[in-house]
Amino acid sequence: MFFFLLPQEHRLMDGARQIALADTQNMGILLIGLEKTTCLLSRAAAYERLHLAPTRSSPQPSNSEALASSLVGLYASILTFLVWTRRYSEDGTAKRIAKNILATREIHELLDKLDHDEGEVRKESELAEKEWARFAHEDVLGVVREESSSLKEALGPKVEALFENLKEARRREMVMWLAGTSYVEHHENALQGLLEGTGEWLLKEETYRKWLESEQSCILWLHGIRKFHPKFQTR
Amino acid sequence: MGAILAGAGKTKLTSMVLERLLNPPIEEKRAVAYFYCNRNEPKRQNSEIILRTIIQQLSVRGSTGSLPRCVMAKYKERNKDGIESGPPGFKDCLSLLIELLDIRSRTTIVIDGLDEIDSKMQRQDFLQALKQIVNLSSSLVKLFVSSRDDTDITLALDSVPNLYIHAKDNKDDIERFIKQEVEKSIEQKKLLRGEVSNELRERIVEALIDKASGM
Numbered sequence: 001m002f003f004f005l006l007p008q009e010h011r012l013m014d015g016a017r018q019i020a021l022a023d024t025q026n027m028g029i030l031l032i033g034l035e036k037t038t039c040l041l042s043r044a045a046a047y048e049r050l051h052l053a054p055t056r057s058s059p060q061p062s063n064s065e066a067l068a069s070s071l072v073g074l075y076a077s078i079l080t081f082l083v084w085t086r087r088y089s090e091d092g093t094a095k096r097i098a099k100n101i102l103a104t105r106e107i108h109e110l111l112d113k114l115d116h117d118e119g120e121v122r123k124e125s126e127l128a129e130k131e132w133a134r135f136a137h138e139d140v141l142g143v144v145r146e147e148s149s150s151l152k153e154a155l156g157p158k159v160e161a162l163f164e165n166l167k168e169a170r171r172r173e174m175v176m177w178l179a180g181t182s183y184v185e186h187h188e189n190a191l192q193g194l195l196e197g198t199g200e201w202l203l204k205e206e207t208y209r210k211w212l213e214s215e216q217s218c219i220l221w222l223h224g225i226r227k228f229h230p231k232f233q234t235r
Numbered sequence: 236m237g238a239i240l241a242g243a244g245k246t247k248l249t250s251m252v253l254e255r256l257l258n259p260p261i262e263e264k265r266a267v268a269y270f271y272c273n274r275n276e277p278k279r280q281n282s283e284i285i286l287r288t289i290i291q292q293l294s295v296r297g298s299t300g301s302l303p304r305c306v307m308a309k310y311k312e313r314n315k316d317g318i319e320s321g322p323p324g325f326k327d328c329l330s331l332l333i334e335l336l337d338i339r340s341r342t343t344i345v346i347d348g349l350d351e352i353d354s355k356m357q358r359q360d361f362l363q364a365l366k367q368i369v370n371l372s373s374s375l376v377k378l379f380v381s382s383r384d385d386t387d388i389t390l391a392l393d394s395v396p397n398l399y400i401h402a403k404d405n406k407d408d409i410e411r412f413i414k415q416e417v418e419k420s421i422e423q424k425k426l427l428r429g430e431v432s433n434e435l436r437e438r439i440v441e442a443l444i445d446k447a448s449g450m
Binding site: 167171174175177178179180181183186187190191194195197198199201202203205207208210211212214215216217218219220221222223224 | 251271286295306370382383408
């Protein structure tokens with residue numbers, strides 16, 4: 001059919017086709033936008049559930065108000081977008097085509113707004129997440145601390161006793177390693193029968209006193225009585 | 236009685252001196268370690284065992300408490316890699332003893348009967364060790380040793396202060412001892428079934444004292 005068109009007519013038709021194409025493009029973008037809002041809605045619900053419904057293990061984050069208002073902003077943008085889309089799609093094709101160029105700009109603005117609002121929500125929710133992570137970390141630390149101190153309490157004396165035993169065993173081992181021979185009874189035997197006053201002369205000897213009182217290390221040698229074999233026997 | 240009388244010489248005197256040192260009249264900060272050698276017991280005539288026994292006395296105070304650091308270090312050194320090396324030898328003992336003595340400000344060591352240490356070699360090593368202890372210790376060490384007048388010991392110790400027990404020195408001790416022994420023998424009816432007159436008793440005592448001072 002187009003074969004019979006004059007060049008002018010052809011140009012006209014070409015323009016109409018372009019307008020129709022733009023309308024189709026707008027509708028396509030709106031479709032993509034719709035899909036996006038669906039995703040955003042479920043995502044926003046998840047954020048809300050995660051951060052704004054406190055449980056025992058995760059308290060309300062300190063930025064909950066900012067997060068809530070950013071979510072409200074996002075919901076508002078979603079609503080605006082949906083309302084706009086509905087109105088636009090209800091318009092007749094001719095009317096749409098009439099405000100085509102304007103519509104394209106508006107759609108982009110609306111979509112940008114959605115992106116921006118989602119960004120805000122994400123920022124706030126990241127903050128909340130970081131806070132929660134710190135809280136969880138501290139919580140875990142607290143639990144570990146508590147557990148370890150109760151463990152210490154329970155095991156401490158046992159460990160100490162074990163350590164003491166080990167030390168005692170080590171000590172015994174070393175004493176055994178050093179051990180010479182008995183000596184106390186040899187002194188006791190030597191003392192037996194020692195008469196009161198025996199050797200008093202020695203204690204008065206100058207050599208002995210000098211040895212005892214000297215402030216320098218020294219040896220005292222007691223010697224003598226090499227040959228002393230009395231023949232007398234009592235039995 | 237001969238052995239007892241001989242003991243009334245050096246060993247008795249040594250034990251008396253040691254008893255005084257162990258129980259000083261005034262509270263003195265002085266550790267005392269001692270050893271009585273005896274040629275009849277193998278463990279009491281070995282120079283290494285003598286040093287070990289003295290180290291033991293100076294290291295172990297009471298039944299608990301840690302041992303001196305130098306002892307533990309020596310133990311670890313000798314038993315490294317978990318291989319037991321047996322007790323420390325003579326040289327190890329000597330260096331350990333000198334280290335131990337340096338922990339305290341003053342220590343007294345009494346050793347009776349150096350002549351009863353077995354073998355001239357060991358005796359010579361031991362005498363040299365005694366001199367090293369006195370020369371190398373930085374703290375105050377007093378050694379009291381007793382022995383017979385054997386030549387090797389005399390040669391080694393002739394330059395140190397010495398007390399020679401002359402007969403006259405312990406004449407009183409011997410007299411006191413003889414009198415007591417005679418009394419005891421009569422009381423226990425070992426001497427002439429205890430039927431000894433006072434006159435006879437005095438004559439026996441006199442004769443014994445006479446013999447003893449002639450030694």
